[in-house]
Amino acid sequence: MPQEIERQYKEILRQYVMRQTEQNLYAGQNFSRQLIQKNIAPEEVISIHKAALEEMFPELPMNVWHSFDLLIEMMIRYGLAHAEHQSLLEQQEEIKVEMDLAANVQRTLLKTTVPEVAGLEIGLVSVPARKMNGDYIYFLSDDLKNAGVAVADVIGKGIPAALCMSMIKYGMDSLQDATSDPKKVLDIINRIVEKSVDDDMFISMFYGRYNVEQSVFTYASAGHEPALFYDAQKGEFSELHAKGLLLGVVPNVTYAQHEVKMEYGDFIVMMTDGVTECRTDEGFIEQEIIASLIHSLRDESAQTIVDTVYKELEKMQNFELRDDFTLVIFKKTH
């Protein structure tokens, strides 16, 4: 094979030395692609060049041949760098495959079922900025009288955030009681998280529970973005604030708990900071813009609202999510 390459190269070189046309130059370019494919190191290319030259112009002075030996010696470094680059590319490919697998595992592990209770529509969209999602949604429901939802955002993105998430899942799994008070839910999860995370890692979480019989939404927040409550009668939004520290900062926290009565057409929008901190090149997308967007969609189904808001905000940010994006809507339909 190397002999074949030498022969081919000699021919290309001969043609070019005779006539310096574009076409002959192009043949050289094409040939270099072949060399790369066959993993021929740069110093070997120069050896090939030297050998071809020796045959074609044996009468060249010794100095010229010596200079080639120096050049070959120098190019060995380049060859090594090239080999290293190749192996990095392979490693990167391996990591990418593993990331894909991990993202799949995460999706399966953290799957949650949207509850179905009478008179309540639930819409959900959660899109990771990268492969792994740092936002987490967990539904806790008896599929009869209570529908609860936890919206959590792990500080940080990517793999560490994704790993952290399973902690919330198992904490929530252990509750298994859809009538649990939001402030109690947060207290339990906080104790679990506080014991297990690093100093600079923490989680914000909102927990809300809708009770069918009383049409009441009860909520508490651990340092999370306030939810928005849409009052259909007044046609206005208000923020559902609840005092409470982020999960994982200190072990004993008292979480405030509030409730709001829901009437027909009212809905509650829960989100992560990927929604409120949407940034374009000109600056932040203001909360009012998001609110008016949701307002214009108020008569649509909960799922249509979240899907449309996501699409619009994605468009405003030039289809480039900077942070994980999660939006959940609880809408009272009758």
Next chain:
Amino acid sequence: MNIQVVLKEEENFVKGFISGEIDAFTAPILREKLATVQPKEGLQAELDMSDVSYMDSTGLGVIVAFFKNINADNGHVKLTGLSPRLKRLFDITGLGEIMHIETDDKGGN
């Protein structure tokens, strides 16, 4: 996107001036810089953030870790010059309740 951190240490007092944006890319720089602060019993730390134009949750993580470290030695951390947007971040997260925070008075409070 850049960050600048200048620390001045004296006896039992350290003052830090942070300027620029604190996000996922610059937060490690801030973390490293703050990690150079020698832990001391009862250290008084003050971080001037009036020139911080943006901070995301990653930045918040760095500040909290610093706060926890200083607090562990009975020290005290004060944050000053917070813009309304930063103040909101500390309020929402409940950190405003456990940390000493002074807002930027340039806006006339």
